[in-house]
Amino acid sequence: MALVTRGFTGRRRSGPPGRLPPGQHDVGRDFPVLTAGPVPHTKLDRWDFRVDGHVDEVRGWNWREFQALPHEQITVDIHCVTSWSKFDTHWTGVRVDRLLEHVQTAAEYLVAFSDGGYTTNLPLADVLDGKAWIVDGYDGRPLLAEHGGPARLLVPHLYFWKSAKWVRGLTLTLADQPGFWEKFGYHEYGDPWKEQRYAGD
Amino acid sequence: MEGTAVRGRLTWQVATVVAATWETPQTKRIRFALPDWPGHSAGQHVDVRLTAEDGYTAQRSYSIASPPEVPEVELVVERLADGEVSPFLTGELRADDLIELRGPIGGWFVWPEHTDAPVQLIAGGSGVVPFLAMLAHQRLTAASTPVRLLYSVRSDTEIIGRPELAPRPDLDVTYTFTRAAPDGWTGPTGRIGEALLAAHAVPVAHRPHVLVCGPTAFVEAVSRGLLDLGHDPARIKTERYGGMGETP
Numbered sequence: 001m002a003l004v005t006r007g008f009t010g011r012r013r014s015g016p017p018g019r020l021p022p023g024q025h026d027v028g029r030d031f032p033v034l035t036a037g038p039v040p041h042t043k044l045d046r047w048d049f050r051v052d053g054h055v056d057e058v059r060g061w062n063w064r065e066f067q068a069l070p071h072e073q074i075t076v077d078i079h080c081v082t083s084w085s086k087f088d089t090h091w092t093g094v095r096v097d098r099l100l101e102h103v104q105t106a107a108e109y110l111v112a113f114s115d116g117g118y119t120t121n122l123p124l125a126d127v128l129d130g131k132a133w134i135v136d137g138y139d140g141r142p143l144l145a146e147h148g149g150p151a152r153l154l155v156p157h158l159y160f161w162k163s164a165k166w167v168r169g170l171t172l173t174l175a176d177q178p179g180f181w182e183k184f185g186y187h188e189y190g191d192p193w194k195e196q197r198y199a200g201d
Numbered sequence: 202m203e204g205t206a207v208r209g210r211l212t213w214q215v216a217t218v219v220a221a222t223w224e225t226p227q228t229k230r231i232r233f234a235l236p237d238w239p240g241h242s243a244g245q246h247v248d249v250r251l252t253a254e255d256g257y258t259a260q261r262s263y264s265i266a267s268p269p270e271v272p273e274v275e276l277v278v279e280r281l282a283d284g285e286v287s288p289f290l291t292g293e294l295r296a297d298d299l300i301e302l303r304g305p306i307g308g309w310f311v312w313p314e315h316t317d318a319p320v321q322l323i324a325g326g327s328g329v330v331p332f333l334a335m336l337a338h339q340r341l342t343a344a345s346t347p348v349r350l351l352y353s354v355r356s357d358t359e360i361i362g363r364p365e366l367a368p369r370p371d372l373d374v375t376y377t378f379t380r381a382a383p384d385g386w387t388g389p390t391g392r393i394g395e396a397l398l399a400a401h402a403v404p405v406a407h408r409p410h411v412l413v414c415g416p417t418a419f420v421e422a423v424s425r426g427l428l429d430l431g432h433d434p435a436r437i438k439t440e441r442y443g444g445m446g447e448t449p
């Protein structure tokens with residue numbers, strides 16, 4: 001049992017019942033932005049998306065090819081490690097399954113990499129079976145650069161730092177390799193329902 | 202973007218409030234004694250957890266204002282009108298209260314040690330807090346790194362960190378007032394953009410490390426200005442707080 005803080009009652013912005021992970025609060029209509037450096041602005045004619053690493057053959061899509069892939073509407077809750085959660089966010093994007101469907105690999109992990117040098121690591125199983133998308137739309141509009149546009153990874157069942165902004169590809173790996181924040185002590189997996197914020201949680 | 206491995210579990214500690222004093226009309230400086238503080242780098246932050254009688258908890262992250270060289274940990278917390286934790290920390294918390302805290306967290310947005318390059322700090326409002334830790338650290342270690350701070354603040358009464366920012370030979374502070382400048386002020390006014398950066402920030406040719414901290418819109422505007430001036434994006438680190446408003 002945690003120490004009771006004298007005089008604290010709380011505002012209890014907990015959102016819909018059963019959907020707020022422990023230690024989180026509902027940020028409402030706001031959408032906070034956290035980044036480690038300047039927002040990259042990549043021109044669409046120079047954008048591509050790669051699947052590389054431990055694969056039989058490197059795959060790539062330019063923006064036009066990526067747009068031609070089947071997109072779907074996604075409505076999910078998102079949870080940031082800094083303790084805000086946002087419910088029923090609406091995205092448009094391509095299932096990661098689509099990008100990996102013909103890939104032959106023995107890899108069990110991947111590192112998502114982004115413009116600006118950001119990386120984050122995930123088990124391969126966590127981006128398959130409709131659990132992750134490369135999204136290029138938010139609330140019916142193209143995804144703004146501030147929120148990771150032209151395209152970001154969306155892995156809503158993990159803390160949101162795993163949903164890499166400005167994503168440009170996935171490197172499949174045999175072993176789990178820590179990404180940018182993971183090297184600074186953030187949890188290697190990041191399940192918000194288990195409060196896996198930092199290494200050892 | 203290479204990092205240093207920080208390992209080991211971060212456990213919640215019960216901190217004792219040593220002092221809580223108004224820093225400005227909207228911010229409080231709170232000093233904590235911690236039973237087992239592992240030390241921190243200037244620029245890192247902590248998580249604070251509050252627990253109500255019925256077990257309800259709320260937690261938030263705050264930048265550390267104090268340097269690694271002093272044993273107690275200081276935060277400077279701005280009261281947000283619609284907040285949950287900051288009104289408690291600024292309004293209710295007092296000396297001898299106990300509160301749960303864990304850290305240090307982060308390690309990217311920190312003072313660049315062992316560099317010959319100059320350091321340019323750019324703060325908006327309470328975004329100056331991690332820089333207070335860095336400037337105190339620079340002073341206490343007698344670091345020879347040339348450092349400049351460009352500080353955008355609404356008015357004179359809202360300046361956070363007067364003790365750390367007091368004039369000294371190895372520190373160059375430029376204020377810009379965005380709402381009301383003091384009487385007789387002849388320095389910059391208005392928001393930081395390309396022109397103000399060109400006039401008051403370390404020039405591109407000196408290849409400074411640049412750290413920017415403040416509200417999201419501030420960090421966006423400053424970052425754009427730095428990139429337009431030709432600063433290397435790989436030498437710019439940012440830390441933001443707050444939202445983009447209702448339309449992301």
